[in-house]
Amino acid sequence: MSSDVTVVILAAGQGTRMKSRMAKVLHRAGGRALVEHAIVAALGVAPPERIFVVVGHQAEAVREVAEAAGVRTFEQKEQLGTGHAVLCGESMLAGLGGQLVVTVGDCPLIRPETLQVLAERQRKSGAAAVVLTADVPDSTGYGRIIRDQNGAVEAIVEHKAATEAQRAVKEINSGIYCFDAGEFWRHVRLIRPDNPANEYYLTDMIGILNGAGLRVAATKISDAGELLGINDRVQLAEADRILRDRKTRELMLSGVTIESPETVAIDADVQIGMDTVIGPFARILGDTVIGENCRIGAYCILHDAALENGAEVFAFSMVSSSRLAANAHAGPYARLRMGAEVGEGAHVGNFVELKNTRMGAGSKSMHLAYLGDSQIGSKVNVGAGTITCNYDGKKKHRTNIGDGAFIGSNSTLVAPIEVEGGAYVGAGSVITHKVPAGSLALGRARQVVKAGWKKKEA
Ligand code: UD1
Ligand code: CA
Numbered sequence: 001m002s003s004d005v006t007v008v009i010l011a012a013g014q015g016t017r018m019k020s021r022m023a024k025v026l027h028r029a030g031g032r033a034l035v036e037h038a039i040v041a042a043l044g045v046a047p048p049e050r051i052f053v054v055v056g057h058q059a060e061a062v063r064e065v066a067e068a069a070g071v072r073t074f075e076q077k078e079q080l081g082t083g084h085a086v087l088c089g090e091s092m093l094a095g096l097g098g099q100l101v102v103t104v105g106d107c108p109l110i111r112p113e114t115l116q117v118l119a120e121r122q123r124k125s126g127a128a129a130v131v132l133t134a135d136v137p138d139s140t141g142y143g144r145i146i147r148d149q150n151g152a153v154e155a156i157v158e159h160k161a162a163t164e165a166q167r168a169v170k171e172i173n174s175g176i177y178c179f180d181a182g183e184f185w186r187h188v189r190l191i192r193p194d195n196p197a198n199e200y201y202l203t204d205m206i207g208i209l210n211g212a213g214l215r216v217a218a219t220k221i222s223d224a225g226e227l228l229g230i231n232d233r234v235q236l237a238e239a240d241r242i243l244r245d246r247k248t249r250e251l252m253l254s255g256v257t258i259e260s261p262e263t264v265a266i267d268a269d270v271q272i273g274m275d276t277v278i279g280p281f282a283r284i285l286g287d288t289v290i291g292e293n294c295r296i297g298a299y300c301i302l303h304d305a306a307l308e309n310g311a312e313v314f315a316f317s318m319v320s321s322s323r324l325a326a327n328a329h330a331g332p333y334a335r336l337r338m339g340a341e342v343g344e345g346a347h348v349g350n351f352v353e354l355k356n357t358r359m360g361a362g363s364k365s366m367h368l369a370y371l372g373d374s375q376i377g378s379k380v381n382v383g384a385g386t387i388t389c390n391y392d393g394k395k396k397h398r399t400n401i402g403d404g405a406f407i408g409s410n411s412t413l414v415a416p417i418e419v420e421g422g423a424y425v426g427a428g429s430v431i432t433h434k435v436p437a438g439s440l441a442l443g444r445a446r447q448v449v450k451a452g453w454k455k456k457e458a
Contacts, residue, residue: 103115157203305322344362356374
C-alpha cells in the first residue's frame, strides 16, 4: 500500500432503477452495504485517512457507514455529474499529491488487488491517467474506450453520444481510474457540461489530458464480471450470489467443510476456524466468529454469534448476539438471543429459548423452556417446560439459579426469584419465594384421590 494514493468513491447518486426509498449504495450484497465493499477495496491501495466517499442522496446514512469504516466523506449537494462529484472535494483533495484513484460505490465485486494493479500501472507507465477497462459482449449503456493506433486511450465516449462505429466497440469504461493527482487538479476545471444531460462528465478528463499533450493508458482486466455495476435488484442479487460464492470458496480453501455450499449464505466479515462443518442452507451473518471443530446443522441462522472450539448448533436453530462456550450444544430448534451465553459443555435442547441468560458449565435445559434474564449456575438441570416469568407487564425481573440446582419439569419461576445452589423444585411448581440452598420447594396443589368416585357418580 502506498501512502501516496488518495481514493475518491463516487456514491452520491440515488440509483433510480433500484426503485427504492433507500440510496443505492446502502443496499446490501454479501453481507455488506455496496459502499462498504468499495471502501474495503479502497483500503487495499490507500490508508483510511486518504479515502473519501462522496455523499449526496441520504448523505447522513451513507456518511455513517463511511465513518464506521474509518474513512472520510465530502458532500455533493446536487448531482451534476461524475466530474462535478470529484470537484466537490477540491478543497480537501487538491493539496494531496501523488496518485488519485476514482472509483464507484456501486461496483461491489472489484477486488483490492485490481485497484493495486491499476495504481501500479499508473505509477510505472508515467501516463497522466490509467483507465480500468474490460471487453464485454454487450457494451450497451457504458462509456466506450476509443484508442489510437498505438493503443493509447484517446477518449471515452458515452453511449448516448457515441456514433454507430463507436457503439460497436466492446471495450468499456469501468468508471474506475487512476490519475496523476497534480495533472488531474491542473485540468479538471476544463470539464464542461456540454452534453445532452448537462452534466460534468469525469470521462471528459481523458480527452482533456490528451489535448494537453499528456498520455492516457488503459488496464484491461480479463474478468469483466468484477466490474458488474449494480443498477437494479436483479444485478444486486447477482452480485450477492457471486460474493457468497467467493466467501464459501475462501472458507473451504482455509479448511472449513461446507455441505452444499451453493445453498449456504455466509457474510463477508464472518470468521470460521479449521475443521468446522457447515450444513446445507445455513445462514451465518454479521460479525459471527466460529472456532475450530464446530458444527452448524442444516437451516441454522447465526447472526453476530460467537462459538468457541467444539461448539455445536443442531439443525433449525437461531443464534443471535449470543455465545456458546467450548463444546456447548444447542438445538435442534433452539433459539438463543440478546446476549445468551451457554457455558462450557452445557446443553440447550429443542424448543428452548434463552434471552439475556447465562447458563454455566455443564448445565442442561433439554426441552421446551423459556429462560429469560437469568443467571444459571453450573451443573443445573432445568426440566422440560420450565418457564421464567421475567415480565410483570411493566418491568423485566431476574431469575438466579445456583450451582447444581434441580428444576423439576413444568415449573414456573416468578421473577424476581432465587433458587439457591443444590436446591430442588418439584415438578409443576409455581415458585414465588426464594428457595434456600439444599431445600425442596413444592408450589402446587396436593394431589387428591377420591376413592370410588366413579361408582358414586353412576
Ligand atoms: C459511468 C461512466 C461510464 C462508465 C460507467 C461504468 C461517466 C460520465 N460515465 O456512467 O463511462 O461506463 O460509469 O459503470 O462518468 N455519481 C455521483 N454524483 C453524480 C453522478 C454520479 O456521485 O453527480 C456517482 C453515482 O452514485 C455512481 C457513480 O457516480 O456511484 C457512477 O454514476 P452513474 O450515473 O451510474 O454513471 P453511469 O451512467 O453508469
Ligand atoms: Ca452506473
